Amino acid sequence: MTLSRAPGPFCFEHEDDQISRNELELVRADRGVCLRAQARGFEVDLVEHLFGALAGLQVQSGISVKVRGPEPPLLDGGALELAAAIRALDPPRSPPRLRITREETIELGESRYEFRPHPGIRIEVDAVFAEPFGSTRACWDGSATQFLREIAPARTFGWRNEGLSLRARGRAAHVDPDSVIVLEEDGSVLPPGRAPEPNELARHKLLDLLGDTYFYGGPLLGSLFAYRPGHPRTHAALQEALARELLAPMPGPAA
16 A cells, blocks of 8 residues: 555545545445445455544545555554554645534444534544443544544454454455454453553544544544444444434535
8 A cells, every 4th residue: 555645635546547535435334344436446445444544633635545455454453554654744634524513313223323513523432342341432532642642553353253254255364463452252362462452442443433434524523422333333323414414514625
């Protein structure tokens, strides 16, 4: 994967052309997010960490990405290396492109998304797991400093049986085990992975949530509380919020 400075809104490079974010459609969001511009013959999988880094740094323009292969590399398992590469290119920071218009809650199965107007950016996640983890929370105040310190380093995680299922479907075939947290049912970590840091699982869920909002123009101006978020339900909630006009575009150029 190559990140470059480029004029205009964020885009992917494909066959000597550029594909903007608004040309992409969601293909699936199970165990990662896959996007496609079908008319252009372009598809890219596992974009959530890249999008999370762009959202956390509030970068909407000045960056193009070329991915060689089906997906970006996992790198450190979070978004810290991606964020460092983006910052090194020194793109302009942009204000939020979407704002929350009113207070309302969207419930989808076991998940709940609470939208509230707020003068700044506030995202909170309550991630609930089976014991021994239980409920764990993380919050982001919209600052790049906090994002780089707390959210970007949080590693991706999953349970061993889920990893075996992914590999059986031809996914997660080239994951560096040092970059992920693979959990056994009793909460122990499969070597050589390191045990999660305090609330790291919730912080990674928040990173994923940020990446999901970026597809629609996020991060959002306002307060979003997500209880038990996951990629499929987050995308469904954001689509419903747009349909209900809970989210409205801010003035400014299209992303």
